[in-house]
Amino acid sequence: MKVFLDSSDINEIKEISDYGFIDGVTTDPVSIAREVTKGSTTEQVITSIIKAVNGEVHIQVVSQDYDSIMAQxxxxxxxxxxxxxNIPATFTGIKAMLKLNEKKVKCSALSVYNTVQAIMAAQNYAEYVSIKTGKIKNTAEDGMELAYNVNQxxxxCGFDAKVLVGGISNPEDIxxxxxxxxxxxxxxxxxxxxxxGDINTGTExxxxxxxxxxxAESSRTFFNK
Structure with a gap:
C-alpha cells in the first residue's frame, strides 16, 4: 500500500519526505489555493512540490469541459x-481518462461517491480511484465501507485501478x-x-x-566512547 502526504505546503512536504516513508504527495485546488494566499503563484507552488518530492505528485485539472481538461x-x-x-469522475472527465490513457498519461479519478462511478473510471484505465472517506461520512454514509466495496x-472484476483512500480523519481508518x-x-x-505522538510511544x-x-555514569561505557 502506497502512502501519500496530502498537502501543498512545501515545509510540510520537505519535513515528511525527509523521513522516507511516503511514496509521494497528493494535492488539490483547495490546498494549492491556500498556499497562494501566502504569496506564491500556482506555478511556483506546483513546481516547488515536484522538485521536493522523490515520488508521485498528484495534480488536479481545474476545468470541466473536455478540451480544457485534455489541454491541462x-x-x-x-x-x-x-x-x-487528477480528474473528477464526471462523464466528461472519464472520457478524458480513456483518451489520455492512449497517450500514456496516468490519471486518478476524483470525486467518486459510488461504486458505479468507480467502475466507469476503472474501465477507462484510471491508475487510481480516489475515495475521500471523510466527506462521505459527512453525508451520513460510511466512506470506508464504500472504499472496501470498490476495492473488492x-x-x-480484475481491474488494474487501485483504490486511493483519502479524507482520512483518524488513525483507525488508516x-x-x-x-x-x-x-x-x-x-x-x-x-x-x-x-x-501516540501517548504510549512517549510513555515507553x-x-x-x-x-x-x-x-552510574562510570558504567555508561558503550555510548560514552
Missing part, C-alpha cells in the same frame, strides 16, 4: 513522468485501509503528527530513558 492534463503530464493527473469489486488491501492512502500532516521511551539514566 497534458501540461500537468509534461512536468514529469512521476506526475499523476476491482479485485473480483488501519482499515490497510486491512482491506487498498492500493494507497493519502494522509494529512496533522494526522501523521498525531500518529507519531520515558521509561527506557529513566532506566538508562539510573546507570
Amino acid at each position: 492534463a497534458f501540461k500537468i503530464h509534461s512536468l514529469g513522468m512521476n506526475v499523476i493527473v 469489486t476491482f479485485k473480483n 488501519t482499515r485501509a490497510g486491512i482491506m488491501g487498498a492500493g494507497a492512502i493519502s494522509v494529512t500532516y496533522p494526522l501523521l503528527k498525531q500518529v507519531e 521511551i520515558a521509561e527506557q530513558m529513566e532506566a538508562w539514566n539510573r546507570i
